[in-house]
Amino acid sequence: MNLTEQQLEQFRTEGYLFLPELFTPEEVAILSVEANGIYAEQRPEIWREKSGAPRTAFAAHTYNEAFRLLGAHPRMINPVEQIFGEKLYMHQYKINAKSAFTGEVWQWHQDFGTWARDDGMPEPRAMNIAVFLDEVMPINGPLMLVPRSFTGGTLDARHDLETTSYPLWTLDETTVTRLVQEGGIVSPVGKPGGLLMFHGNLVHGSAGNITPYPRKIVYLTLNAVSNYIRHPTRAEFIAHTDFTPIETVADDALVRYARSFRQAAE
Ligand code: SIN
Ligand code: MN
8 A cells, every 4th residue: 555645745744644444343353352451461561550540551563463463564564664765663562542531641742752862763764653443532532733843853842750650751831832823733533443644753642531432542653774773771662672674464464363363262
């Protein structure tokens, strides 16, 4: 799958691109079941909210077959290779729960700010991908993006170690207000299976979820291989140091996995 010139232009000017229902209900259903199984495990890669509800499961592609297949899926890898013009490796892999009633805020931030400061990533040549595992609605803590906010480069930020269980380089209110006056705020919503890609310097965040509807989203960061991180300081399962180029799996790999999983359960 390749992006059209119009889609490339949207990414270049706005800093994001939304592809609704890129993955089928059958493909997403198996990922959702597996994500809930992962959250029930006790392992260091799973971080929890202060309430104990899961917040994020890191590196699931390294210990779960369905998420390994998603991380090498051609419907996602090919368009990003097209944009960067080179092979990719997985810099980070998270399944963010934003659980019903308890999912907490992600403050306004740019991801490249963290990759550069904490991981020594040279350039913002890494793509953020969000794959919706649940329906993302205006009410259950959708990701909010500030269109065009990537054009000012990496902005001053404060290392917030208190607000949530996840340390983050966050932006101040004056900066966010100025960027929102210029670009507004969008929050792409839709059925499970939607895919959103956004620039590493695009400002984003999300509010808490007090609804009964969980909002699981897989976030993958695909880094151009030549842009590998130079000074890792975080755990390997948060910022990977395996720079092996991703080789794509077959387009029907997730469907085949879902069917074999169902057969084994019968
Ligand atoms: C992130 O910015 O990495 C996560 C945001 C979210 O899950 O809403
Ligand atoms: Mn982020």
